Amino acid sequence: MSIASTILPSYPELSPWDMDPVPLGLKPPPLQDDLFDTPGFAAAALKQAQHTGMNPLHIWYGTNPLIVFDEQMKSASLPFNSYIPPPPPLPRARIPDDITVLEQIFPRGNTPLFKVCIGQDIRLLKVFPDRDWDEEFNSPADLPPPMVRFEREKRAYAHLLHYGICEKGTIPRCYGWFDLSRAHVEHICALPGIDKSLATLKDNRRTPKAIVLEYFSDAVRLSVTNITLDIADVALRALHTIHSAYVMHNDIHRHNILLLPDNRVIWVDFDMSTCLSEAGSKMRRQDLLGELEEGWRLFYKFLVWFLCLVTATNSFV
Numbered sequence: 527m528s529i530a531s532t533i534l535p536s537y538p539e540l541s542p543w544d545m546d547p548v549p550l551g552l553k554p555p556p557l558q559d560d561l562f563d564t565p566g567f568a569a570a571a572l573k574q575a576q577h578t579g580m581n582p583l584h585i586w587y588g589t590n591p592l593i594v595f596d597e598q599m600k601s602a603s604l605p606f607n608s609y610i611p612p613p614p615p616l617p618r619a620r621i622p623d624d625i626t627v628l629e630q631i632f633p634r635g636n637t638p639l640f641k642v643c644i645g646q647d648i649r650l651l652k653v654f655p656d657r658d659w660d661e662e663f664n665s666p667a668d669l670p671p672p673m674v675r676f677e678r679e680k681r682a683y684a685h686l687l688h689y690g691i692c693e694k695g696t697i698p699r700c701y702g703w704f705d706l707s708r709a710h711v712e713h714i715c716a717l718p719g720i721d722k723s724l725a726t727l728k729d730n731r732r733t734p735k736a737i738v739l740e741y742f743s744d745a746v747r748l749s750v751t752n753i754t755l756d757i758a759d760v761a762l763r764a765l766h767t768i769h770s771a772y773v774m775h776n777d778i779h780r781h782n783i784l785l786l787p788d789n790r791v792i793w794v795d796f797d798m799s800t801c802l803s804e805a806g807s808k809m810r811r812q813d814l815l816g817e818l819e820e821g822w823r824l825f826y827k828f829l830v831w832f833l834c835l836v837t838a839t840n841s842f843v
Contacts, residue, residue, distance in 0.1 A: 528593075528594065528595050528596060529549040529550070529591045529592075530591065530592050530593055530594040530595070530815065530819070531594055531595070531596045531599045532545075533545070533549070533592070533815065534594055534599055534602075534604065534811055534812065534815050535604055535811070537769070537811055537814060537815045537818075538766060538769035538770045538772070538811075538814050538815075539608055539770070541763075541766055541770075542591075542592070542766070542818075543763060543766075549591045549592075550591060551589065551590070551591040552591050552592075552762075552822075553755065553758075553759045554755065554826055556755060590819055590822050590823055590826075590827070591822075592815060592818050592819035592822050593819055594812065594815065594816075599812075600812060602812075604810065604811045604812070606772065606802060606811070609772055609802055611685075611802070611803040612684045612685050612687070612688030612689075612803065613688075614684070615680065615684055616680045616681075616683050616684040616687070616700070616702060616703055616737075617702045617703075618702055618703060618704055619701050619702030619703060619704045619738050620704070621644060621704045621710070621738070622644070622645070623707050623709035623710065624709070625642050625643065625644050625710065625713060626642060626643040626713070627640050627641075627642050627651075627713045627714050627716075627717050628640070628641040628642060628643060628648075629641045629717070630717060630719070630720055630721065631650065633721045636669055637652055637653070637654065637672070637675065637795075637797060638652075638653040638655075638714075638721065638724055639651070639652055639653075640653065640714065640717075641741055644738070648741050648743070649701065649738050649739065649740070649741050650698070650738070650739040650740065650741040651736050651737075651738060651739075652679070652736060652737045652739060652797075653706065653714070653734055653735070653736045654672040654673060654675060654676035654734060654735045654736065654737075654797075655672050655724075655727055655734045656672065656673055656732035656733060656734055656735065657671075657672065657732065670798075673735070675797035675798065676703075676735050676737070676797070678796065678797050678798065678799050678800070679737055679796045679797040679799070680703055680737065681799075681801050681803065681804065682773050682796035682799040682801055683700040683737070683796065685771045685772060685773050685801050685802075685803065686700070686768070686771050686773060686796075687700060688771070689770060689771035689772075691767055691768060691770070691771050694767055695790060695792075696763075696764035696767045696768070696791065696792065696793060697764075697768065697792060697793050697794070697796075698739040698740035698741075698742070698792060698794060699739070699740040700737065700738070700739055700740075701738040701739070701740075702737075702738055703735060703736060703737045703738070704735070704736055704738070705733045705734075705735060705736075706733060706734040706735070706736055710736075711727050711734065714727065715727060742784060742786060742792065744786060744787055745784040745785065745786055745792065746784070746785050747780060747781055747783065747784060747785070748761065748780045748783040748784070748785050748791070748829070749780060749829070750829050752785055753785075753825065753829045753830055754830070755830060756789070757785065757789055757791065758825035758826060758829065758830050760789065760790070760791045761783055761791040761793075761821070761825060762818065762821050762822060762825060764791050764792075764793055765778075765793065765817070765818055765821045766818060768793060769814045769817070769818065772801060772802035772803070772809070772814075773796070773799055773800075773801050774799060774800045774801075774809060774813060774814055774817055775793065775796065775798070775799055775817065776798040776799050776800060776817075777795060777798040777799075778817060778820050778821055778824055779824075780824070780829065782794055782795045
């Protein structure tokens with residue numbers, strides 16, 4: 527039986543890092559210093575990686591230990607006998623009308639984000655306009671409407687709060703949700719340099735919704751320029767903590783991972799997530815472990831490896 531097949535029946539309640547011994551390759555060792563022995567070899571590998579987006583020498587980091595090869599285990603019925611759904615929904619937040627909207631964050635994202643001051647506190651406001659997507663807003667065809675994503679994010683944070691994940695520091699703290707008032711909308715629309723599509727919020731009769739989150743002033747997005755083997759390990763462990771709340775992120779991408787100066791990793795954006803408590807949920811242990819496997823592949827087969835290629839190429843300059 528493979529390592530992943532051993533992990534699967536008790537995942538996510540059991541962390542792979544708590545196994546004895548820890549699965550081989552869960553955190554791969556550093557590459558050999560002499561792997562790229564010539565500048566031509568390093569440059570050719572980097573060129574291939576840039577052209578295809580794939581690691582041309584992926585075997586050097588070994589086989590992904592989280593892949594389930596056993597076909598019977600892939601289809602096995604493995605119920606979540608220990609699951610306890612969160613009793614209350616995500617609470618409403620009491621937000622005064624006189625908030626100060628400081629700036630729009632990451633305007634290219636699918637959901638408007640704003641740095642705001644509420645009383646004496648700096649927070650992140652994630653705004654969901656209550657409208658259907660159409661061509662005016664240049665929304666991707668496969669992206670669910672804002673209210674669907676709002677409910678997904680609410681449900682995810684209800685789970686994450688219930689299971690204490692916000693307190694572990696691997697996701698933002700969530701302070702609840704609220705209906706934006708007319709004053710809130712006016713504050714947002716008056717912000718200099720705001721995305722033009724948001725100006726239509728004033729004309730929408732349906733009330734926008736917002737989720738209030740912790741704001742990280744010194745965070746950067748995870749990339750090939752700042753990842754290391756240690757940071758990749760922290761990020762993968764953080765993904766497991768999310769799964770331990772029976773939440774599947776569903777958008778494993780480096781843009782949804784923040785890195786703080788102390789190398790703390792924060793996973794964000796749960797508006798595509800699914801939870802075990804959803805009506806008709808078909809979530810399986812196989813799905814959660816499969817997402818962890820996808821995370822391992824992103825970190826070790828792409829990001830860390832790409833950094834190694836760039837570093838090796840530059841060392842010959």
